[in-house]
Amino acid sequence: MNEFLFTQVLSELEDxxxxxxxxxxxxxxLTHSVDYFWLSRMWSDRGREMPQADFxxxxxxxxxxxxxxxxxxxxxxxxxxWGGGGGTQGGAIPVCGGIVIDTKRMNQIYEIxxxxxxxxCGAGAIYKHIEWAxxxxxxxxxxxxxxxxxxxxxxxxxxxxxxxxxxxxxxxxDMVLQMEVVLPNGDIINTSSAPKHAAGPDxxxxxxxxxxxxxxxxxxxxxxxxxxxxxxxxxxxFKDMHGAFQAARExxxxxxxxxxxxxxxxxxxxxxxKIVGVSRPGAFMNVAYEGKKExxxxxxxxxxxxxxxxxxxxxxxxxxxxxxxxxxxxxxxGHMMDLPQMFGTMDTIAPYDKIEKIYWAMKKAIxxxxxxxxxxxxxxxxxxxxxxxxxxxxCDNPPQDPIEAMKLHNRVWNVGVRAAIANGGVVNDHHGVxxxxxxLMKEQYGPAMQVFEALKKTLDPNGIMNPFKLGL
Amino acid sequence: MEELVISEKAKKQAESCRxxxxxxxxxxxxxxxxxxxxxxxxxxxxVSMVVRGTYDLSTIADNVYECGVCGxxxxxxxxxxxPKIFIQEVKAELALKGLLPEYIKTxxxxxxxxxxAYGAKAPEGYKDTKGDVLFVLGQDAxxxxxxxxKGAVALMDKIGASYALNExxxxxxxxxxxxxxxxxxxxxxxxxxxxxxxxxxxxxxYDPVDMRFIAHEWKEWGIEVTAKVVSFNDYVKAxxxxxxxxxxxxxxxxxDNYAYARDLDDTETVREILGQVGEVKxxxxxxxxxxxxxxxxxxxxxxxxxxQVARDRWFNAAAMDCKVIVTENPAxxxxxxxxxxxxxxxxxxEEAILENAK
Numbered sequence: 018m019n020e021f022l023f024t025q026v027l028s029e030l031e032d033x034x035x036x037x038x039x040x041x042x043x044x045x046x047l048t049h050s051v052d053y054f055w056l057s058r059m060w061s062d063r064g065r066e067m068p069q070a071d072f073x074x075x076x077x078x079x080x081x082x083x084x085x086x087x088x089x090x091x092x093x094x095x096x097x098x099w100g101g102g103g104g105t106q107g108g109a110i111p112v113c114g115g116i117v118i119d120t121k122r123m124n125q126i127y128e129i130x131x132x133x134x135x136x137x138c139g140a141g142a143i144y145k146h147i148e149w150a151x152x153x154x155x156x157x158x159x160x161x162x163x164x165x166x167x168x169x170x171x172x173x174x175x176x177x178x179x180x181x182x183x184x185x186x187x188x189x190x191d192m193v194l195q196m197e198v199v200l201p202n203g204d205i206i207n208t209s210s211a212p213k214h215a216a217g218p219d220x221x222x223x224x225x226x227x228x229x230x231x232x233x234x235x236x237x238x239x240x241x242x243x244x245x246x247x248x249x250x251x252x253x254x255f256k257d258m259h260g261a262f263q264a265a266r267e268x269x270x271x272x273x274x275x276x277x278x279x280x281x282x283x284x285x286x287x288x289x290x291k292i293v294g295v296s297r298p299g300a301f302m303n304v305a306y307e308g309k310k311e312x313x314x315x316x317x318x319x320x321x322x323x324x325x326x327x328x329x330x331x332x333x334x335x336x337x338x339x340x341x342x343x344x345x346x347x348x349x350x351g352h353m354m355d356l357p358q359m360f361g362t363m364d365t366i367a368p369y370d371k372i373e374k375i376y377w378a379m380k381k382a383i384x385x386x387x388x389x390x391x392x393x394x395x396x397x398x399x400x401x402x403x404x405x406x407x408x409x410x411x412c413d414n415p416p417q418d419p420i421e422a423m424k425l426h427n428r429v430w431n432v433g434v435r436a437a438i439a440n441g442g443v444v445n446d447h448h449g450v451x452x453x454x455x456x457l458m459k460e461q462y463g464p465a466m467q468v469f470e471a472l473k474k475t476l477d478p479n480g481i482m483n484p485f486k487l488g489l
Numbered sequence: 490m491e492e493l494v495i496s497e498k499a500k501k502q503a504e505s506c507r508x509x510x511x512x513x514x515x516x517x518x519x520x521x522x523x524x525x526x527x528x529x530x531x532x533x534x535x536v537s538m539v540v541r542g543t544y545d546l547s548t549i550a551d552n553v554y555e556c557g558v559c560g561x562x563x564x565x566x567x568x569x570x571x572p573k574i575f576i577q578e579v580k581a582e583l584a585l586k587g588l589l590p591e592y593i594k595t596x597x598x599x600x601x602x603x604x605x606a607y608g609a610k611a612p613e614g615y616k617d618t619k620g621d622v623l624f625v626l627g628q629d630a631x632x633x634x635x636x637x638x639k640g641a642v643a644l645m646d647k648i649g650a651s652y653a654l655n656e657x658x659x660x661x662x663x664x665x666x667x668x669x670x671x672x673x674x675x676x677x678x679x680x681x682x683x684x685x686x687x688x689x690x691x692x693x694x695y696d697p698v699d700m701r702f703i704a705h706e707w708k709e710w711g712i713e714v715t716a717k718v719v720s721f722n723d724y725v726k727a728x729x730x731x732x733x734x735x736x737x738x739x740x741x742x743x744x745d746n747y748a749y750a751r752d753l754d755d756t757e758t759v760r761e762i763l764g765q766v767g768e769v770k771x772x773x774x775x776x777x778x779x780x781x782x783x784x785x786x787x788x789x790x791x792x793x794x795x796x797q798v799a800r801d802r803w804f805n806a807a808a809m810d811c812k813v814i815v816t817e818n819p820a821x822x823x824x825x826x827x828x829x830x831x832x833x834x835x836x837x838x839e840e841a842i843l844e845n846a847k
Binding site: 042043044045047048049051053058061064065066073075099101102103119121122124141143145146149150152153164166167168345346348349350351352355356 | 505506507508509510511512513514515520523524525526528531534535537538541542543544548549551552566567568570773774808809
């Protein structure tokens with residue numbers, strides 16, 4: 018963009034959001050160019066600049082977002098939405114420059130409605146802040162991902178996030194009632210006043226997981242829940258994962274624990290040993306169950322009986338309680354994978370008839386193709402019909418050259434995700450697609466991809482919204 | 490391009506924090522501004538990129554001055570990383586290389602010409618006095634918070650303490666430390682204050698930010714103090730018996746100052762004192778998790794942000810139906826006073842005590 022046009026656009030953006038909320042400073046460009054994506058971290062670790070936006074704007078509400086999108090459409094400038102920047106898929110990186118819309122000024126908590134059991138808030142609210150708001154009234158959001166303190170309500174919705182008590186309380190799409198969305202043309206819409214209706218397809222589902230490619234979520238009604246009277250933990254050690262799967266599937270036909278986390282032998286021997294202290298061979302599983310005490314007593318009895326049938330060793334409650342206390346510790350620097358290592362999480366989901374097969378296929382593919390790369394996994398979100406596998410690869414000595422490192426990184430992802438798709442899995446479970454996995458979307462969806470492409474073309478004819486993300 | 494020369498220790502903190510978002514929810518400045526750059530990870534990323542030579546040191550100058558060095562991030566870090574370390578070292582580098590932002594230069598000029606950052610005069614009628622115990626009010630209380638100054642002195646009088654006031658002793662070096670980190674000028678200011686203090690056997694320090702500076706930096710920098718230095722809260726607690734207080738019906742909510750709570754590890758003294766004069770009711774973010782980086786120095790160049798920081802704290806209080814906030818620090822008192830909502834009240838600890846003293 019030439020200097021004249023740049024200045025013209027800048028003045029229009031300043032008019033839209035206020036001079037103090039529109040920045041072209043280097044520090045703002047830098048901090049909005051590196052998210053939690055390994056490639057962006059590696060790139061900057063090597064002293065290289067990631068692609069940067071030309072303008073960073075911080076609108077206060079949907080009306081200001083609308084004004085920005087109208088300007089962007091007129092000048093055909095790319096727009097990337099930035100919530101907390103805690104995404105792992107590069108979804109928030111402005112790869113084509115242009116405008117970054119940072120949502121964090123839209124952090125108002127408009128209402129805590131204890132009759133309707135929801136909080137209405139701006140999409141830029143840090144999720145932990147709405148958890149505090151719920152706690153102050155004696156409730157909880159029950160959305161506790163490791164990124165609880167880093168990420169925004171809009172970020173979780175845009176990437177369809179999930180927390181550690183999901184097996185009982187659900188994923189973010191189960192936790193939202195209504196949303197306000199600004200369409201690419203600047204129109205402000207509301208999704209239906211309640212989900213689970215028969216008034217046509219659910220508009221929420223079009224925008225949840227759309228990663229800022231179809232519009233910008235600016236407000237949401239997020240469910241709150243009663244605090245459980247009791248929350249109990251039980252750790253188990255299975256001889257192998259197969260027995261654990263059988264036990265878990267049977268249990269889930271009877272009741273839903275809040276936490277279920279099964280670690281493969283490799284992760285039990287590494288991270289679980291380090292953080293929780295379980296040091297014997299096998300597959301560690303942590304289960305939490307919660308609610309009214311009388312019900313929890315019954316659930317505990319069923320849990321112990323069911324798991325005993327499959328040979329699980331009951332480790333008592335200490336390991337589980339320690340895990341709960343330390344559940345976020347894993348993600349602080351010095352406690353898990355970090356540069357100079359190369360690493361990634363290839364989470365996928367499938368029914369029980371496929372999930373074990375996917376795990377072994379991905380493990381074999383990665384370990385065969387890349388003998389120097391470690392593969393560990395756990396299964397942490399469970400349903401009556403299936404489970405999610407959280408596969409991780411770790412390369413201790415990736416190439417120092419950033420271009421070679423990027424090439425290796427992308428090859429590992431191709432091999433892992435293709436193994437998942439080939440065996441009945443999907444591109445991703447709860448981290449999203451971003452730029453990291455966009456190329457693999459067509460491989461999963463085939464001709465079904467045209468549905469997304471048609472939506473994109475209709476809603477965003479100028480293709481300004483988060484280009485090169487989600488394979489769109 | 491100006492290089493950044495910082496210690497290996499500071500570099501290590503920045504390298505660890507640059508890609509970690511875990512404490513972002515706790516930064517009072519970040520919460521007030523909604524700006525991504527106001528996070529520990531953004532500041533660390535900036536420092537790490539300057540260390541790598543990708544950007545000039547001047548790129549991060551404003552960013553380090555947007556940090557309140559309150560340590561909410563440090564307190565939250567389970568690994569023990571401390572962003573304050575590289576923030577303070579960068580300030581010293583900026584000063585050394587003549588790259589300070591203009592607004593900081595202006596404050597320093599005021600400090601150089603008047604002896605304080607605010608260009609203020611001593612309170613009306615003030616005179617240095619003699620006594621057994623040196624009472625150090627600190628520059629914020631002395632020059633910028635009349636209520637703190639008057640309340641503190643009134644409480645010392647009520648205790649019947651034989652205390653000395655010395656205007657020069659109010660400059661512990663904490664002001665310069667905030668503005669330019671560890672420089673010769675900061676060390677000289679601290680040493681000059683120590684010299685006055687060492688004329689006494691006991692020193693009472695009113696402002697926890699000064700107390701923190703004396704307890705930590707002075708010790709680390711080898712500034713010798715022979716006097717026994719006690720915090721105002723500890724001194725008051727030890728002398729509550731002389732105050733003849735009665736427990737009233739008022740409900741008080743402590744605003745835990747970050748220096749007391751996090752750096753001096755003292756969250757209970759204020760509660761013990763308030764418990765003797767009324768009921769204590771906490772808001773959600775209390776004790777070491779207290780969320781406010783109130784700074785009258787930052788108020789000079791980030792007034793709107795400081796007002797929002799204070800309003801956010803009132804929001805915390807209102808959420809738990811806490812109506813009366815009691816402060817331990819003059820900066821937080823003044824900022825909360827300036828944003829006091831209708832139907833709520835902020836008071837200093839000494840005000841809370843005195844309204845219940847016979």
